[in-house]
Amino acid sequence: xxxxxALRWGKPYESLDKQNVVHFATGEPIAEVSQIGxxxxxxDLRKAHKAREAxxxxxxxxxxxxxxxxxxxxxxxxxxxxxxxxxxxxxVHQQSASTGLPEHMCVSNxxxxxxxxxxxxxxxxxxxxxxxxxxxxxxYGEEGRGVTVSxxxxxxxxxxxxxxxxxxxxxxxxxxxxxxxxxxxxxxxxEPWTPYRxxxxxxxxxxxREAFSLYPGGHDAGGAIxxxxxxxxxxxxxxxxxxxxxxxxxxxxxxxxxxxxIGDDVVDDWPQFLDLMVESVLSNSGRSCINCSxxxxxxxxxxxxxxxxxxxxxxxxxxxxxxxxxLAAFTVPAxxxxxxxxxxxxxxxSGVTDLTAEYGEKLIEKEHCAYLRPMVVHAESPACExxxxxxxxxFVSVVECPQDQMVKKIGSTLIGTVLTRDExxxxxxxxxxxxxxxxxxxxxxxxxxxxxxxxxxIIEFLFRNRAYxxxxxxxxxxx
Amino acid sequence: xxxVQTKAxxxxxxxxxxxxxxVHWHFSDKTGSPFWLEKKAELKFDPLTEVKSxxxxxxxxxxxxxxxxxxxxxRWVPQGLAGKPxxxxxxxxxxxxxxxxxxxxxxxxxxxxxxHTLPEKYFPKGANWLMLGPSGPRRLRLAVxxxxxxxxxxxxxxxLDPRWVVKLIKKGWxxxxxxxxxxxxxxxxxxxxxxxxxxxxFATPKLLESLxxxxxxxxxxxxxxxxxxxxxxxxxxxPQWTRYAVxxxxxxxxxxxxxxxxxxxxxxxxxxACSKPVTAEDNYKISYYAPQPRAVTEVVDMxxxxxxxxxxxxxxxxxxxxxxxxxVPGFLERDEGEREAxxxxxxxxGVSGVRPYHxxxxxTTVGVY
Numbered sequence: 001x002x003x004x005x006a007l008r009w010g011k012p013y014e015s016l017d018k019q020n021v022v023h024f025a026t027g028e029p030i031a032e033v034s035q036i037g038x039x040x041x042x043x044d045l046r047k048a049h050k051a052r053e054a055x056x057x058x059x060x061x062x063x064x065x066x067x068x069x070x071x072x073x074x075x076x077x078x079x080x081x082x083x084x085x086x087x088x089x090x091x092v093h094q095q096s097a098s099t100g101l102p103e104h105m106c107v108s109n110x111x112x113x114x115x116x117x118x119x120x121x122x123x124x125x126x127x128x129x130x131x132x133x134x135x136x137x138x139x140y141g142e143e144g145r146g147v148t149v150s151x152x153x154x155x156x157x158x159x160x161x162x163x164x165x166x167x168x169x170x171x172x173x174x175x176x177x178x179x180x181x182x183x184x185x186x187x188x189x190x191e192p193w194t195p196y197r198x199x200x201x202x203x204x205x206x207x208x209r210e211a212f213s214l215y216p217g218g219h220d221a222g223g224a225i226x227x228x229x230x231x232x233x234x235x236x237x238x239x240x241x242x243x244x245x246x247x248x249x250x251x252x253x254x255x256x257x258x259x260x261x262i263g264d265d266v267v268d269d270w271p272q273f274l275d276l277m278v279e280s281v282l283s284n285s286g287r288s289c290i291n292c293s294x295x296x297x298x299x300x301x302x303x304x305x306x307x308x309x310x311x312x313x314x315x316x317x318x319x320x321x322x323x324x325x326x327l328a329a330f331t332v333p334a335x336x337x338x339x340x341x342x343x344x345x346x347x348x349x350s351g352v353t354d355l356t357a358e359y360g361e362k363l364i365e366k367e368h369c370a371y372l373r374p375m376v377v378h379a380e381s382p383a384c385e386x387x388x389x390x391x392x393x394x395f396v397s398v399v400e401c402p403q404d405q406m407v408k409k410i411g412s413t414l415i416g417t418v419l420t421r422d423e424x425x426x427x428x429x430x431x432x433x434x435x436x437x438x439x440x441x442x443x444x445x446x447x448x449x450x451x452x453x454x455x456x457x458i459i460e461f462l463f464r465n466r467a468y469x470x471x472x473x474x475x476x477x478x479x
Numbered sequence: 480x481x482x483v484q485t486k487a488x489x490x491x492x493x494x495x496x497x498x499x500x501x502v503h504w505h506f507s508d509k510t511g512s513p514f515w516l517e518k519k520a521e522l523k524f525d526p527l528t529e530v531k532s533x534x535x536x537x538x539x540x541x542x543x544x545x546x547x548x549x550x551x552x553x554r555w556v557p558q559g560l561a562g563k564p565x566x567x568x569x570x571x572x573x574x575x576x577x578x579x580x581x582x583x584x585x586x587x588x589x590x591x592x593x594x595h596t597l598p599e600k601y602f603p604k605g606a607n608w609l610m611l612g613p614s615g616p617r618r619l620r621l622a623v624x625x626x627x628x629x630x631x632x633x634x635x636x637x638x639l640d641p642r643w644v645v646k647l648i649k650k651g652w653x654x655x656x657x658x659x660x661x662x663x664x665x666x667x668x669x670x671x672x673x674x675x676x677x678x679x680x681f682a683t684p685k686l687l688e689s690l691x692x693x694x695x696x697x698x699x700x701x702x703x704x705x706x707x708x709x710x711x712x713x714x715x716x717x718p719q720w721t722r723y724a725v726x727x728x729x730x731x732x733x734x735x736x737x738x739x740x741x742x743x744x745x746x747x748x749x750x751x752a753c754s755k756p757v758t759a760e761d762n763y764k765i766s767y768y769a770p771q772p773r774a775v776t777e778v779v780d781m782x783x784x785x786x787x788x789x790x791x792x793x794x795x796x797x798x799x800x801x802x803x804x805x806x807v808p809g810f811l812e813r814d815e816g817e818r819e820a821x822x823x824x825x826x827x828x829g830v831s832g833v834r835p836y837h838x839x840x841x842x843t844t845v846g847v848y
Contacts, residue, residue: 016719016762039688040723227657243651
């Protein structure tokens with residue numbers, strides 16, 4: 001069986017503690033992963049500066065070229081993987097088998113990660129607003145207006161406690177490498193594949209292996225990363241977000257509560273946006289923070305909901321290798337049953353209607369996993385609790401709300417797609433601090449433009465823009 | 480017959496004798512505790528006539544640790560020990576009423592027996608000790624302090640409240656947890672750097688690793704501070720953790736790094752089980768042996784606690800306590816492990832690979848302690 005060791009600044013470390021990654025449907029082990037305790041992590045992180053020093057040996061332009069090479073390797077090559085190797089097909093099978101994602105979604109997420117690396121020069125150019133990248137390496141420089149600018153790296157490495165089942169989010173930490181910031185990652189127990197393969201691709205592309213640590217393990221390892229890195233990312237629930245709210249050391253990523261708002265001026269023409277709404281709700285099995293969990297309009301909400309329900313209500317469980325498969329499995333069945341219990345509670349509230357009721361059972365329980373089939377519910381007002389819910393399966397609330405109250409009442413929204421030509425509504429949405437990423441016009445919530453910041457600009461997280469003044473030193477009088 | 484088998488047979492005889500003695504002590508009107516005398520009336524057999532060997536203890540229903548929650552705690556004190564000063568040691572208590580155990584001298588005896596297993600070279604007589612772990616209502620501080628005194632040393636103590644640690648973890652206040660851990664470690668560093676000639680110590684695994692790291696950040700280490708002997712304990716003391724501690728914190732095995740570390744396993748109910756020496760050659764395997772005949776550990780079938788599993792097989796840990804202060808005729812511990820064969824030093828069954836019982840593990844919060 002494939003063994004994945006920990007990586008301690010590039011050096012493989014086989015632990016005496018190992019945990020199996022198992023197939024979601026059969027429970028069969030796929031690989032064993034060395035488990036690391038917090039003590040080792042804490043110890044290693046004391047040498048984090050060496051990771052950055054190794055990366056600083058190569059100019060950013062060189063690292064960018066190597067990242068592009070890594071993108072190709074990640075997406076096409078047979079790469080070293082623990083004590084074996086891994087082809088692209090193996091990667092897709094393994095990732096699908098442990099996360100429950102259909103294989104075509106694994107391919108799509110792989111493409112997303114590779115795209116970011118392949119276009120990393122453009123992405124960094126946009127994130128830095130065109131900054132001369134040598135300024136980031138040197139710490140200061142001339143921006144071209146006769147002004148000295150300075151960017152001070154806030155950390156030698158980026159720590160990250162990665163999720164179990166969302167391979168697309170790895171795009172968020174990839175830019176750290178060409179920015180000459182090392183990585184200390186705790187991979188998710190069911191999705192070790194992307195970070196291992198990506199780091200393997202980085203190393204094969206000639207990026208110094210000393211820049212990378214991978215610490216598979218329990219909460220202890222994750223806690224040690226969070227406690228001992230100046231800047232870290234964590235992925236989790238709304239509770240996780242709340243725990244780290246306002247902490248400048250931590251960028252917490254949780255549910256997105258992404259939404260589509262339909263203005264009064266176009267809502268009578270809602271059928272022309274049906275494809276966009278279905279894609280926003282259903283893509284990637286509704287698992288992403290960028291999936292739409294709420295559609296808000298002042299009228300036609302029942303018809304809109306029913307039309308979406310007709311499209312996604314019949315979607316059923318298919319084998320993961322089936323290219324038509326739209327649903328991901330809950331690899332921990334209790335998560336599905338727990339979620340289903342919460343949904344049933346939501347449906348009891350007055351003013352809430354299940355528009356997918358006629359499409360059969362929603363909770364599908366198998367021997368080792370469970371599924372939840374897509375749901376559309378109608379909420380007759382924003383006061384219904386379901387209007388602010390998000391679940392890890394295709395689930396959307398269609399909420400009836402007067403246009404003049406929409407932006408005030410939508411709450412935290414990672415991606416907001418506003419369908420309108422109404423300048424007043426556009427202005428209101430643009431000014432709202434509740435909407436993070438704003439799409440004006442028919443753009444599905446899951447369609448990200450990678451040349452825009454996503455969930456916080458990583459440059460602003462890793463670097464500090466500071467004052468830097470220089471004057472010539474006077475020459476000694478007697479020289 | 481091998482010498483280990485001969486010793487094992489002899490040990491069994493001693494255990495049977497101890498069993499008879501303790502059953503008569505705890506169930507006789509003159510010497511027994513109010514609790515067991517009352518319990519006797521509920522039993523479907525007469526322990527005084529029907530318990531003839533250790534095996535006969537299986538006639539008793541399982542000991543329920545919930546019996547220890549709430550008072551009056553005097554009901555546990557045997558009449559035969561009336562008039563002696565009594566300690567109350569607590570365990571649990573993160574939620575609800577903690578479990579209390581009345582103790583007269585058992586904690587001293589346990590640690591005196593343990594003392595005899597410590598190698599003199601690394602735990603020199605007369606050396607001072609550092610106790611970095613829970614004190615308060617727990618027995619550990621007094622027991623370690625007695626160990627130090629029994630060996631002719633003085634013990635410096637630093638308190639850690641595990642109930643507060645568990646609350647911090649449950650609330651997700653991880654920065655507070657780190658700060659509290661640092662607060663404890665800072666005090667330990669202060670003691671170690673204050674010329675108290677401390678050579679031996681007890682610490683929980685997590686505090687030990689934090690202390691080692693804190694010292695290294697100051698450019699020194701546990702060996703450089705003069706520490707030569709460490710004992711630690713609990714299910715956190717795993718082979719991988721031991722390997723990390725030995726290889727990276729202590730400068731290698733005792734003959735290279737100069738520090739001998741031994742794990743222990745135990746609790747307020749049973750006392751202290753000692754470990755077979757842990758070596759790299761044996762992949763840092765940790766096997767515990769209870770202090771028979773005062774206490775016994777068995778590894779029993781997950782579904783039938785009256786059946787011991789085969790050697791090397793996995794089962795749940797079952798404890799027995801047979802001292803004149805406390806009688807536990809079989810208690811299912813919250814741990815599982817593998818049954819180990821007797822060996823020369825401890826010619827009775829042991830248990831290795833101790834870890835939280837898999838059916839309870841998800842509900843267990845493991846903190847600093």
